[in-house]
Amino acid sequence: MRSNNESNKWLQRFHIDGPLFLGLLTLAVLSLATVYSASGQDLAMTERQLIRIGLAFTAMLVIAQIPLSAVERFSLPLFALGVVLLLGVLLFGESSKGAQRWLNLGVVTIQPSEIMKLAVPMTIAWFLAEHGIPPTKRRMAAAFLLLMVPTLMIAKQPDLGTSILIASSGIFVLFLAGISWRLIIFFAAALGAFVPVLWLFLMHDYQRQRVLTFLDPERDPLGAGYQIIQSKIAIGSGGVEGKGWLQGTQSQLEFLPERHTDFIFSVFSEEFGLVGVIGLLLLYGFVVFRGMIIAMRAQKVYQKLLAGSLTLTFFVYVLVNIGMVSGLLPVVGVPLPLISYGGTSMVTLLAGFGLLMAIATNKRLVMHD
Amino acid sequence: MKHKRVTIRDHHAESALFGRRVFVSLIIVVLAFGVLFTNMYHLQVVDHQSFQTRSNDNRIKVVPLAPNRGLIYDRRGRLLAENRPVMSLEVTPEKVQDLTQTLTELQQLLAIDDETVAEFHESRRRERRFNQIILLDGLTEQQAAKFAVRQHEFPGVSIEARLVRHYPYGEAITHALGYVAKINRNDLNNLREQDKQANYAATRVIGKLGIERYYEELLHGTIGYQQVEVDIHGRNIRTLSVEPPIPGQDLHLELDIELQQFAYDLLGDERGSIILMDPNDGAIRAMVSKPSYDPNWFAQGISYSQYQSLLSSRHSPLLNRSTQGGYPPASTVKPQLAVLGLEQGIITPTTKIWDPGWFQIDGVDHRYRDWLAWGHGWVNVTDAIVESCDTFYYDLALKLGIDSIHDDMVRYGFGARTGIDIAEESSAVMPSRGWKRARFNQPWYAGETVSIGIGQSYWTTTPIQLAVGTAVVVNRGERPVPRLLHAIQEGEVVLPAVVETREPVTLKNPKNWDVVLRALNLTVSSIKGTAHSAFKDATFTSGGKTGTAQVRSIGQEEEYNAEEIDERYRDNAMYVGYAPADNPELVVVIAVENTIGGGGSVAAPMARKLLDFYFEQEQRYAQQ
Numbered sequence: 001m002r003s004n005n006e007s008n009k010w011l012q013r014f015h016i017d018g019p020l021f022l023g024l025l026t027l028a029v030l031s032l033a034t035v036y037s038a039s040g041q042d043l044a045m046t047e048r049q050l051i052r053i054g055l056a057f058t059a060m061l062v063i064a065q066i067p068l069s070a071v072e073r074f075s076l077p078l079f080a081l082g083v084v085l086l087l088g089v090l091l092f093g094e095s096s097k098g099a100q101r102w103l104n105l106g107v108v109t110i111q112p113s114e115i116m117k118l119a120v121p122m123t124i125a126w127f128l129a130e131h132g133i134p135p136t137k138r139r140m141a142a143a144f145l146l147l148m149v150p151t152l153m154i155a156k157q158p159d160l161g162t163s164i165l166i167a168s169s170g171i172f173v174l175f176l177a178g179i180s181w182r183l184i185i186f187f188a189a190a191l192g193a194f195v196p197v198l199w200l201f202l203m204h205d206y207q208r209q210r211v212l213t214f215l216d217p218e219r220d221p222l223g224a225g226y227q228i229i230q231s232k233i234a235i236g237s238g239g240v241e242g243k244g245w246l247q248g249t250q251s252q253l254e255f256l257p258e259r260h261t262d263f264i265f266s267v268f269s270e271e272f273g274l275v276g277v278i279g280l281l282l283l284y285g286f287v288v289f290r291g292m293i294i295a296m297r298a299q300k301v302y303q304k305l306l307a308g309s310l311t312l313t314f315f316v317y318v319l320v321n322i323g324m325v326s327g328l329l330p331v332v333g334v335p336l337p338l339i340s341y342g343g344t345s346m347v348t349l350l351a352g353f354g355l356l357m358a359i360a361t362n363k364r365l366v367m368h369d
Numbered sequence: 370m371k372h373k374r375v376t377i378r379d380h381h382a383e384s385a386l387f388g389r390r391v392f393v394s395l396i397i398v399v400l401a402f403g404v405l406f407t408n409m410y411h412l413q414v415v416d417h418q419s420f421q422t423r424s425n426d427n428r429i430k431v432v433p434l435a436p437n438r439g440l441i442y443d444r445r446g447r448l449l450a451e452n453r454p455v456m457s458l459e460v461t462p463e464k465v466q467d468l469t470q471t472l473t474e475l476q477q478l479l480a481i482d483d484e485t486v487a488e489f490h491e492s493r494r495r496e497r498r499f500n501q502i503i504l505l506d507g508l509t510e511q512q513a514a515k516f517a518v519r520q521h522e523f524p525g526v527s528i529e530a531r532l533v534r535h536y537p538y539g540e541a542i543t544h545a546l547g548y549v550a551k552i553n554r555n556d557l558n559n560l561r562e563q564d565k566q567a568n569y570a571a572t573r574v575i576g577k578l579g580i581e582r583y584y585e586e587l588l589h590g591t592i593g594y595q596q597v598e599v600d601i602h603g604r605n606i607r608t609l610s611v612e613p614p615i616p617g618q619d620l621h622l623e624l625d626i627e628l629q630q631f632a633y634d635l636l637g638d639e640r641g642s643i644i645l646m647d648p649n650d651g652a653i654r655a656m657v658s659k660p661s662y663d664p665n666w667f668a669q670g671i672s673y674s675q676y677q678s679l680l681s682s683r684h685s686p687l688l689n690r691s692t693q694g695g696y697p698p699a700s701t702v703k704p705q706l707a708v709l710g711l712e713q714g715i716i717t718p719t720t721k722i723w724d725p726g727w728f729q730i731d732g733v734d735h736r737y738r739d740w741l742a743w744g745h746g747w748v749n750v751t752d753a754i755v756e757s758c759d760t761f762y763y764d765l766a767l768k769l770g771i772d773s774i775h776d777d778m779v780r781y782g783f784g785a786r787t788g789i790d791i792a793e794e795s796s797a798v799m800p801s802r803g804w805k806r807a808r809f810n811q812p813w814y815a816g817e818t819v820s821i822g823i824g825q826s827y828w829t830t831t832p833i834q835l836a837v838g839t840a841v842v843v844n845r846g847e848r849p850v851p852r853l854l855h856a857i858q859e860g861e862v863v864l865p866a867v868v869e870t871r872e873p874v875t876l877k878n879p880k881n882w883d884v885v886l887r888a889l890n891l892t893v894s895s896i897k898g899t900a901h902s903a904f905k906d907a908t909f910t911s912g913g914k915t916g917t918a919q920v921r922s923i924g925q926e927e928e929y930n931a932e933e934i935d936e937r938y939r940d941n942a943m944y945v946g947y948a949p950a951d952n953p954e955l956v957v958v959i960a961v962e963n964t965i966g967g968g969g970s971v972a973a974p975m976a977r978k979l980l981d982f983y984f985e986q987e988q989r990y991a992q993q
Contacts, residue, residue: 011766033824057757062723064525130381132378132383133387134386135385161623172394175390176387176390176391176394177387178386178387178390227515230427231637232412233420233423233424233427234422234424235409235412235413236412236413236416236419236420236423236424237417237420237421237423237424238413238741239413239414239417239421240413240414240417240661247649249424249427249428249598250424250427250428253427253428253598253600253601253629254600254601254602255427255428255597255600255607256649268410269412269413271502273413274413274414278406279407279411280952281402281405281406284402286403288398289395292391292394292395295387295391296388296391301383301387301947303386305387308387308391309388312394315398315401319401319405322405323405323408324705326405326409326412327406327412328404328405357767
């Protein structure tokens with residue numbers, strides 16, 4: 001067991017949580033295999049995905065080295081920066097596909113909503129942890145207002161998927177901080193009352209279309225319902241054992257739209273079947289459990305809240321994406337975390353895992369001291 | 370107050386609270402994964418079969434494969450209808466972005482004229498959507514190569530090689546063989562009614578005339594299918610399975626193309642019909658109708674202007690004169706009338722009448738003229754056939770009466786379809802009292818019966834009816850059904866065609882056949898015979914009867930001068946004959962329309978040449 005101890009020490013030094021790292025690495029390998037198949041065996045695309053994975057893992061490892069006290073201190077400034085940038089997007093942002101998400105800073109184009117994915121849980125956790133949990137009602141109300149600012153700004157872009165994820169990350173902090181069940185029920189009711197307002201005043205036409213199509217895809221089988229119908233055909237025709245890697249006819253013959261991005265789970269299910277799906281769900285489950293264990297073991301409340309929220313947000317990613325491609329949820333444009341082709345969300349996600357690793361390893365350092 | 374109490378941090382209470390919340394979260398996570406799993410189980414296990422089917426529906430297209438059409442041979446195995454691979458440039462307008470520009474560019478590239486493009490637009494209107502439409506047919510290799518190099522610039526345009534029906538003997542055989550042409554809306558409706566449209570899913574042409582139409586079912590074959598995997602753009606990825614089509618059956622005809630070609634050329638610029646038939650079994654050796662046209666026009670896709678010119682021609686090239694042309698039979702039916710007179714005892718072989726050159730009904734001024742103005746003098750039934758004395762038959766017909774003539778002539782097949790194996794046949798007219806009442810609402814007049822005696826008045830026959838009527842005399846009563854088909858071939862198996870006969874003409878005294886047959890032989894062999902000069906020094910024995918039909922009635926004192934009257938009112942020259950005289954192998958019928966000269970001078974010499982050619986040819990093949 002000496003060598004085991006040796007490697008543990010080595011992992012400690014570089015702030016790496018072994019099990020979590022292993023889980024994420026397995027997901028990255030699956031991502032490469034699935035992107036290669038979904039892109040029609042496009043090596044160039046697979047290569048780009050590999051580079052992104054490399055960058056994202058590097059970002060994770062770099063962030064894991066940051067002292068947690070610094071992270072805590074930078075929570076609010078980061079949040080403030082995010083809000084300013086979001087304001088910039090709303091005023092001067094660049095549109096694509098009917099949505100303003102990007103901000104061109106001259107040198108680099110950035111998507112401020114990605115910053116918020118980390119800044120919101122960090123800030124809310126800092127705000128609530130400062131005076132201990134459970135927080136007072138006033139603090140909770142303040143935290144809620146703090147949360148609504150970026151959520152509404154992003155929803156306005158419009159980017160429903162991200163605003164849901166950001167709202168969730170904040171709500172998870174509130175929930176983990178011990179917000180009373182009575183309040184939870186109250187907010188749930190308020191949310192229910194908010195739905196008609198959302199539908200009538202806040203949603204864009206294409207978003208309403210998505211919801212209607214979700215409720216009955218066969219309503220428009222060649223138009224808006226096409227995606228979800230083809231996705232369900234891909235998943236269903238995969239059966240128990242799947243059609244085999246590179247053998248999925250729905251994806252290889254291009255019947256499935258957006259197969260390498262949001263709908264990559266359908267490609268995976270078609271080619272690897274229910275057996276593969278169970279494996280993937282277990283892997284995601286493992287990552288979530290590991291994240292929650294890290295949260296439990298964290299010493300400071302801020303760390304507990306942040307680790308818990310990041311982990312649960314990751315879980316929401318999985319839930320929303322799989323739910324939407326298999327017809328349980330409306331199509332809101334959330335990628336399958338760590339598998340879908342695409343850079344921005346992967347970097348943000350792994351940056352979050354970088355924070356988790358910092359929290360995981362921070363605790364042990366304290367113990368060694 | 371509360372605030373102050375919280376400032377004293379209770380780490381254990383905080384950890385416990387957080388722990389409870391994590392526990393609840395994990396329960397929710399497990400439940401949510403459970404929901405996801407249940408849904409996946411539903412999709413991939415419970416409903417797997419239906420999604421599998423829908424997935425296959427997406428990717429698998431069934432492509433029908435057209436069977437190769439059966440070939441048609443003549444009696445000596447020469448190919449009359451074949452399938453030739455032809456390259457054509459085809460356009461699917463729905464797949465072309467800018468049709469006008471594409472067409473302009475193709476015109477420049479391949480030197481396509483404006484008329485061809487106009488025809489393309491026309492056929493586009495008739496075609497179903499998303500069908501390929503032929504722009505340019507019969508591409509040369511050079512044109513094909515030119516296009517192939519730049520094919521990628523023309524999405525929706527492609528070169529297709531398909532089999533096109535070709536008739537190497539062209540117009541000489543059109544009316545008998547018929548042709549195939551593009552399936553039109555009418556054909557589609559017919560196929561649908563007969564529940565055959567599935568078998569024609571890949572077929573572009575259908576038999577429209579003659580043998581090609583009559584034996585369509587045998588020639589067409591059975592459709593095949595190919596399962597191909599396609600992507601979302603409809604591109605073929607690979608073939609999954611093939612059920613090959615079953616080609617149509619080959620047909621062997623009784624026709625002899627050499628004889629047919631000879632007969633066609635023999636008519637020269639005349640209009641009319643020639644039929645050569647074996648009286649023993651009705652096998653047709655040649656069947657010509659002139660003027661004709663090239664059946665390949667239809668097989669390759671006839672243009673509107675070409676078709677209009679055929680339709681509007683006053684010489685009616687589309688009419689099959691052999692089976693649809695209603696000709697007054699004139700003197701060619703005298704043998705049958707003579708047999709009837711003998712049978713009824715109205716005349717005997719020796720009964721003689723005096724022919725002054727005309728005939729009159731008692732108490733009526735009108736004179737029915739004999740073709741010989743000064744008369745034949747004393748004639749018996751044999752002389753009346755050999756010299757073709759009209760007066761004898763005016764008298765005979767009047768004595769027989771229209772009822773007796775009608776009822777007997779029907780037994781020879783006059784006034785009804787013969788049942789030949791092509792669909793284009795008319796029954797012509799064997800008049801009767803009832804027919805005239807129905808047609809004109811008039812009574813029958815005795816004077817009309819007189820004209821019936823020389824095959825005129827309302828009496829019309831098709832050449833094929835004359836062939837059958839003559840065969841009945843030659844066969845002493847046996848009546849064959851004329852037939853073009855000799856045998857059906859499917860692979861190695863050869864199925865002979867069914868030989869049909871109709872109710873024979875039976876006589877109380879069969880010797881009456883001999884009287885008439887002897888007279889027919891004398892017509893060609895005796896110096897007085899109307900066909901004697903035509904058959905002088907023939908190497909074979911034969912018999913025959915000339916006929917010259919008036920197309921328009923001539924006034925009482927009018928002189929007929931063929932060269933002075935309108936071409937359309939000139940006489941028709943007719944000849945029916947057979948050879949050899951003792952054991953006939955061949956019946957010949959010749960009808961030449963509106964010609965200068967009659968049966969003896971125009972039609973009989975043609976018959977002689979045909980029979981000469983036939984016997985020479987038989988000898989030649991016998992030696993081989």
